[in-house]
Amino acid sequence: MDVKNMREYLGWLYYQYLLVTGIYVLEPWEKSIFNAVLVTMVAMVIYTSYVFVPIHVRLALQFFSGLCGGQHESTMTLMNWGGPIISSHHPATN
Amino acid sequence: MTESSTSKLLNGDSCHRTANGKKAARNGFVKNHCLFQQQQQLQKYRRTKEKSQHVSRNAALYNKPFVESFEETPLLVAVLTYMGYGILTIFGYLRDFLRQWKIEKCHIAREREEQKDFVPLYQDFENFYTRNLYMRIRDNWNRPICSVPGARMDLVERVTHDYNWTFEHTGRVIKDVINMGSYNYLGFAENIGTCSDAATKATLQYGVGVNSTRHEMGNLDKHVELENLVARFLGVEASMAFGMGFATNSMNIPALTGKGCLILSDELNHASLVLGARLSGSTIRVFKHNNMQSLEKLLRDAIVHGQPRTHRPWKKILILVEGIYSMEGSIVRLPEVIALKKKYKAYLYLDEAHSIGALGPRARGVVDYFGLDPRDVDIMMGTFTKSFGAAGGYIGGKKELIDYLRTHSHSAVYATSISPPVAQQIITSMKCIMGEDGTNLGRDRLRQLAENTTYFRRRLQESGFIIYGNEDSPVVPLMLYMPAKIGAFGREMLKRNIGTVVVGFPATPIIESRARLCVSAAHTREMLDTALNAISEVGDLLQLKYSRHRRPSPLEEAALFLESQE
Numbered sequence: 001m002d003v004k005n006m007r008e009y010l011g012w013l014y015y016q017y018l019l020v021t022g023i024y025v026l027e028p029w030e031k032s033i034f035n036a037v038l039v040t041m042v043a044m045v046i047y048t049s050y051v052f053v054p055i056h057v058r059l060a061l062q063f064f065s066g067l068c069g070g071q072h073e074s075t076m077t078l079m080n081w082g083g084p085i086i087s088s089h090h091p092a093t094n
Numbered sequence: 095m096t097e098s099s100t101s102k103l104l105n106g107d108s109c110h111r112t113a114n115g116k117k118a119a120r121n122g123f124v125k126n127h128c129l130f131q132q133q134q135q136l137q138k139y140r141r142t143k144e145k146s147q148h149v150s151r152n153a154a155l156y157n158k159p160f161v162e163s164f165e166e167t168p169l170l171v172a173v174l175t176y177m178g179y180g181i182l183t184i185f186g187y188l189r190d191f192l193r194q195w196k197i198e199k200c201h202i203a204r205e206r207e208e209q210k211d212f213v214p215l216y217q218d219f220e221n222f223y224t225r226n227l228y229m230r231i232r233d234n235w236n237r238p239i240c241s242v243p244g245a246r247m248d249l250v251e252r253v254t255h256d257y258n259w260t261f262e263h264t265g266r267v268i269k270d271v272i273n274m275g276s277y278n279y280l281g282f283a284e285n286i287g288t289c290s291d292a293a294t295k296a297t298l299q300y301g302v303g304v305n306s307t308r309h310e311m312g313n314l315d316k317h318v319e320l321e322n323l324v325a326r327f328l329g330v331e332a333s334m335a336f337g338m339g340f341a342t343n344s345m346n347i348p349a350l351t352g353k354g355c356l357i358l359s360d361e362l363n364h365a366s367l368v369l370g371a372r373l374s375g376s377t378i379r380v381f382k383h384n385n386m387q388s389l390e391k392l393l394r395d396a397i398v399h400g401q402p403r404t405h406r407p408w409k410k411i412l413i414l415v416e417g418i419y420s421m422e423g424s425i426v427r428l429p430e431v432i433a434l435k436k437k438y439k440a441y442l443y444l445d446e447a448h449s450i451g452a453l454g455p456r457a458r459g460v461v462d463y464f465g466l467d468p469r470d471v472d473i474m475m476g477t478f479t480k481s482f483g484a485a486g487g488y489i490g491g492k493k494e495l496i497d498y499l500r501t502h503s504h505s506a507v508y509a510t511s512i513s514p515p516v517a518q519q520i521i522t523s524m525k526c527i528m529g530e531d532g533t534n535l536g537r538d539r540l541r542q543l544a545e546n547t548t549y550f551r552r553r554l555q556e557s558g559f560i561i562y563g564n565e566d567s568p569v570v571p572l573m574l575y576m577p578a579k580i581g582a583f584g585r586e587m588l589k590r591n592i593g594t595v596v597v598g599f600p601a602t603p604i605i606e607s608r609a610r611l612c613v614s615a616a617h618t619r620e621m622l623d624t625a626l627n628a629i630s631e632v633g634d635l636l637q638l639k640y641s642r643h644r645r646p647s648p649l650e651e652a653a654l655f656l657e658s659q660e
Contacts, residue, residue, distance in 0.1 A: 016637060022178030024578035025230040027257055030185055 152386075155429035157465050162424055162564045167575065167605065168640055175575045175605045182577060186226030201259040202229075223599065231581030232258040234596055240267060242285045243276045245616035249593065268591070272625055274611045275595035279452040279568050280539045281616030282483030282523045288531065289483065289522045296518035304511050308500075312511040320517050324488050327524055328458065329468040332497075333490035335520075336505045337512050339447060339477030340366040342487030345505035347443070348374040349498075350473070351412055356396050358389060358440070359414040362422060367414050367445060376412075377402070383422070386430045389413070393438045411440035417449030417460035417476075421602060421610070423563020423571050425449070428460055432470045443473040451481025452568050457527050457540050463566070481527075484519040486512045543568060543615040550613050550622055557630045558639035562608070571597075571608040572629075572638075579636050580607050586635065590628040 018024040023031050192198040202225050205215055216225075233254060241248040249268040252261040282289055296316065306312035317335060324333040336342045347370030351357060355376040359367060361383040371378050379396070381388040393411070400407050413435060415426045428444075435442045446459045454462030459476065461468050468474065473491050478484040489499060500506055512520075527536040547568045554561050560573040574580055574596065584596045598607035613622075633639050 012635075015635075019576060019578045019582055019636060020174050020178065022182045022576065022578045025182070025227075025581055026185060030188075034181070034185075 152430055152433070155433065160425075160427070160564070164422070164424075164562050165560045165641060165643070167573075168642065171575050171640055172605055175577070178576050178578060179604065182227055186222060189226060190222070201256075220600065227577065228598075229258055231584070233261070234581060234584030237593070238263075242283060243273055244278060244283050245273055245281065245614060245618075245621060246270045247273045247276075247593065249588075268588075271588070271591050271593045272617075272621055273593050273614075274625055275593050276614070277448065277480040277612055278483065278614040278616060279448075279481045279543055279612070280457075280483075280523075280527065280536075281542075281614055282481070282519075282526075284483070284616075288526070289519050292522040293515040293519045297515040300514035302513055302515060304513060306510070307508055308506050308511040314511070314514060314517075316514050316517040316521070317511055320512070320521055321488075323521055323524055325490060327528060328474055328490045329461075330474060330490040331493045332495075333488050334496050334499055334503075334506070335478075335486055335488045335512055335517075336503075337486050337510055338505075339479050339485070339487035341505050341509055342475060342477070342489060343367050343445065344370040344373060345509070346475075346489060346499060346503050347371055347412075347414075349502045349504065350374070350443075351376045351410055354401065354406075354408065355410040355412065356408045357412050357414060358392055358396075360384070360416065360419075360426075362419050363414055363416060364420075364445065364447070367416070371414065383419070384424055384427055386427055386434065389431070390434055393434060393440060397438060411438070412443055413440055414443050415445070417444060417446035417453070418564075418567050418569060420448050420569050421571065421597065421608075423561075423567045423569045425453070425460060425463070425564040425567055428464050428466060432466060436470070441472045442470075443475065444471045446474065446476040447487075448480055448569060450476040451527060452543065453566065455540075457481070457536070478516075478520045482520050482523045484516045484523070486516060486520070539615040543613065546613045546615065546617055546622060549619075550611075550626070553622075553626050554629070555641070555643075557626070557633060558641045559629075559633060560641045568613045570611040570613065572611060573640065574607050574609055574638065575605055575640075577607065579638065582636055583609055583632060583638070586632045587628065590632070592625055592628050 015024075018031075021034075023034055026034070189198070193200040203216065205212075209215075215221075233252065237252070238250040239247050240250050247270075249271050251264045251266045251268055253264055254261050276283060284290065300314065300316070304312045304314070308317070320335050321333050324335060325331065336345075343364070343366035347357075347367070351371075351374045353375050355374075357371045357374070357376045357378045359371055359378060359380055361380055379392050381392050396408060396411060399405060413431065415428075415431060418425055426444075431442060434440075444460070449463070450459040451457050453460050456462050458468075459474075461471060461474070468490075471491075473489060473495065475487065475489045477487045479486070489496070522531070525531045526533070527540070529536050544566075547566065551561060551565060551570060554570065554572065562571045562573065563569065574583055577598065580596045580598050584594060587594045594609050594611060596607070596609045602608060611625075617625075
């Protein structure tokens with residue numbers, strides 16, 4: 001019963017997609033062309049994100065954590081010694 | 095500055111009219127639509143109060159509230175509509191490419207081989223649109239009707255095997271389709287009753303053809319009787335009747351104005367008015383739809399600057415407006431137009447094609463609806479097609495005007511006059527509306543139409559659709575916006591046995607496609623309920639309920655009303 005409702009709901013969603021994009025008025029072969037192109041583009045987007053997003057996220061985290069970590073160190077030294085202004089050393093000291 | 099002097103003059107002119115305690119508004123009415131929506135969103139339940147604040151700056155001219163609403167297109171819907179049209183255009187180019195390279199057979203008109211080097215005939219956007227967008231949903235239009243188009247009608251069933259290029263009749267008939275598309279406002283489109291009996295008798299007496307123009311041998315005593323009756327109905331001195339409503343406009347405006355005259359025409363005027371204005375050769379200037387400030391500015395500029403190069407005064411200034419604009423459902427602001435016309439000494443041509451017989455307590459049209467004097471309107475034009483169930487048009491006005499038109503109008507001199515059974519149908523239905531046939535049928539029908547209009551509009555707005563137009567107009571445009579939904583709406587409504595008219599480009603702006611529903615006095619409450627349920631169902635199926643105004647339910651409205659009484 002739930003499967004039937006689900007199927008009906010998916011059918012209705014597909015109908016909405018047909019209406020909003022305007023594909024509803026086209027002939028079946030045109031619909032197939034459009035769906036194929038759209039599915040191809042979505043597949044390419046998913047593949048690209050699967051391959052490249054983790055690497056980019058990791059690099060970004062490294063950059064930002066390195067920046068913040070380095071700054072914290074220099075302010076801590078300033079506060080501890082409190083004397084002449086010590087220029088903050090470059091964060092990438094490892 | 096302009097507005098205050100105008101309102102002083104207008105208030106002076108209209109001091110005989112009782113202004114029933116309406117406060118002069120602080121804001122202009124024209125820009126008020128945005129304000130109206132903002133107010134509604136801020137104070138969601140203050141509907142009763144808002145109605146009384148919803149007046150124009152010339153409030154004293156109106157004897158009842160003038161409530162129009164044209165809700166703005168939601169931004170997401172507009173973006174998606176453009177996207178839909180973009181995708182369909184790309185596919186249109188693809189199909190044109192296939193046709194050009196003969197990969198696909200071309201069903202539509204194209205130039206012959208010898209003409210290929212000449213200026214192309216079918217390359218403009220209109221033809222592109224027809225080939226690639228209109229043809230795909232063409233089964234919603236030109237549906238053959240095989241019974242009288244009353245409240246219910248029979249349609250011939252058609253199928254197409256090559257995607258709407260050709261149709262075949264299956265031989266079956268779809269019976270008792272509820273008719274929400276015919277302009278049958280008072281329900282006179284019927285084949286039983288006094289009107290059709292009288293028309294049959296007239297056919298037996300006179301035949302059907304007139305076989306001549308009005309000038310030569312086509313002037314029957316029926317026409318004289320008809321014209322006297324129309325003049326009495328409208329409250330004017332004389333009138334003249336023509337065989338075709340479109341021809342009335344397009345053939346008579348050239349007789350009235352010419353070179354050296356100025357025509358001020360509304361933005362959304364009908365094609366017949368535009369054609370007549372262009373044929374006349376006068377200068378045409380367009381003012382924004384129903385916008386009195388725009389009209390006044392044009393009038394002042396015209397009088398101050400005169401004709402374009404010579405600065406001579408214009409020979410005549412003619413203002414062209416319609417009573418009800420059928421694509422918007424809006425009613426013209428006649429009191430203000432008449433005040434402006436009197437102040438600047440212009441002439442007014444009022445086209446009451448949809449409003450005659452449908453508005454006003456005595457069905458005399460928009461002049462009666464506002465309670466004005468018919469002598470203020472110089473040329474009252476109308477058609478018999480809509481409320482009278484016949485065909486043809488008329489022009490009413492002063493006797494000199496009509497005598498002039500009898501000799502100088504193209505339609506009078508060259509076109510055939512009205513056929514006798516049609517003239518008899520008009521005479522009988524008009525007498526019925528005026529109450530002179532001794533029954534109450536006219537009065538009952540008028541009341542039924544007003545009730546149906548109010549009920550139908552209220553229910554549709556409560557369901558959450560975007561409806562354009564004035565609250566009293568029997569024409570109800572329901573917004574669809576997306577191109578695929580135009581075809582889907584028409585087909586789904588027909589599946590539920592309701593016939594509707596859907597309209598898209600070029601009759602409307604490209605993203606504002608709509609379904610135009612016409613309420614009729616022949617619709618009973620059950621029929622309207624069936625139609626409303628079906629429309630609501632289709633609206634849920636197609637996701638058409640775009641409106642962002644939430645109307646309070648009747649219980650909440652009653653609570654508000656009691657609260658405002660204290």
